[in-house]
Amino acid sequence: MIDEIIKKISEKSGTDEKKVRLLIEEKVEELSGLISKEGAAHIVAKELGVDIIEKPERKDYRLNIGSIVPGMRSVDVVGKVSYISPVREFKTNNATGCVASIYLVDETGSIRLSLWNDETAALDKVDTGDTIRVQGYVKDNRGVPELRLGRYGKIMKTDEKINVDIGSGRTYERKNISELTIGMRAEVRATLVQIFETKPVFKVCPVCGKSVKKEGDEWVCKEHGKQEPKPVLLFSGVMDDGTGNIRVVGFRENAEKIFGMKASEAENKDIKELIKNIPVGREYLFCGRVKKNDLFDRLEFMTDQIKDVVVLDEINKLMG
Numbered sequence: 109m110i111d112e113i114i115k116k117i118s119e120k121s122g123t124d125e126k127k128v129r130l131l132i133e134e135k136v137e138e139l140s141g142l143i144s145k146e147g148a149a150h151i152v153a154k155e156l157g158v159d160i161i162e163k164p165e166r167k168d169y170r171l172n173i174g175s176i177v178p179g180m181r182s183v184d185v186v187g188k189v190s191y192i193s194p195v196r197e198f199k200t201n202n203a204t205g206c207v208a209s210i211y212l213v214d215e216t217g218s219i220r221l222s223l224w225n226d227e228t229a230a231l232d233k234v235d236t237g238d239t240i241r242v243q244g245y246v247k248d249n250r251g252v253p254e255l256r257l258g259r260y261g262k263i264m265k266t267d268e269k270i271n272v273d274i275g276s277g278r279t280y281e282r283k284n285i286s287e288l289t290i291g292m293r294a295e296v297r298a299t300l301v302q303i304f305e306t307k308p309v310f311k312v313c314p315v316c317g318k319s320v321k322k323e324g325d326e327w328v329c330k331e332h333g334k335q336e337p338k339p340v341l342l343f344s345g346v347m348d349d350g351t352g353n354i355r356v357v358g359f360r361e362n363a364e365k366i367f368g369m370k371a372s373e374a375e376n377k378d379i380k381e382l383i384k385n386i387p388v389g390r391e392y393l394f395c396g397r398v399k400k401n402d403l404f405d406r407l408e409f410m411t412d413q414i415k416d417v418v419v420l421d422e423i424n425k426l427m428g
């Protein structure tokens with residue numbers, strides 16, 4: 109141990125090893141033997157102006173994702189890309205644009221980085237599984253912190269290590285419902301056994317996708333003001349695969365697949381009429397994430413994608 113330290117001090121300070129050893133012995137003597145050789149070595153190192161303490165891998169600037177809170181004006185974060193959303197286009201009275209999200213994880217948590225308009229060009233250089241460094245600021249998205257680049261923001265690839273397994277990126281591992289746990293990304297082959305008669309269409313701001321409030325005759329987004337809202341379809345039901353059942357929820361194109369129509373068509377229809385057409389009892393492949401619904405204290409499966417069961421694929425899966 110002491111030999112390694114001596115070697116390190118010698119290398120870093122350019123002082124001969126013998127000389128370092130001598131300095132350490134002198135130091136022990138000077139302190140009347142009250143200090144170990146290792147302790148003395150640290151003092152000697154300091155006196156020679158070198159740092160022999162192993163630096164943690166984590167760089168100083170790096171902020172834990174788990175400690176990011178809304179409103180931080182300037183953050184410098186490193187995370188592994190766990191998911192990249194498709195680019196979504198939007199149109200408002202005075203502008204058109206697009207938005208996409210990159211989800212970042214580190215050992216302490218996860219956060220969404222939303223990219224607006226020109227910023228989405230960064231997606232060409234970023235892939236799931238990459239580790240990136242982001243300099244930006246933090247917005248408050250209904251109490252949830254969300255990273256933004258802003259005018260001076262930057263995205264850079266980095267070699268820093270993030271000890272988090274993000275699984276196989278955009279693919280989902282096949283699981284039984286009985287195996288699902290909070291936070292898991294999974295593909296479940298299950299039968300849609302029930303659909304709830306909840307209002308399936310809600311209105312969102314075309315710019316940010318958040319829900320809008322009706323004020324008089326107008327729809328208003330908290331952030332973007334008066335907007336012509338866009339209808340979004342939602343389905344909520346129960347799926348069962350024989351090992352168990354779980355609430356399943358899906359939005360947009362996933363709900364449109366289940367309802368068999370676009371949100372704009374569904375908008376003026378009665379829920380009972382809509383549900384009548386749903387193929388309850390049909391099997392699908394549901395890809396998504398398991399979330400906890402705190403309000404009802406239960407698990408929910410949030411669908412990212414719904415696929416039809418392809419019999420041949422299933423046979424291949426069984427054959428391994």
Ligand SMILES: [Zn+2]
Pocket residue numbers: 313314315316317318329330331332333
């Ligand atoms: Zn908005």
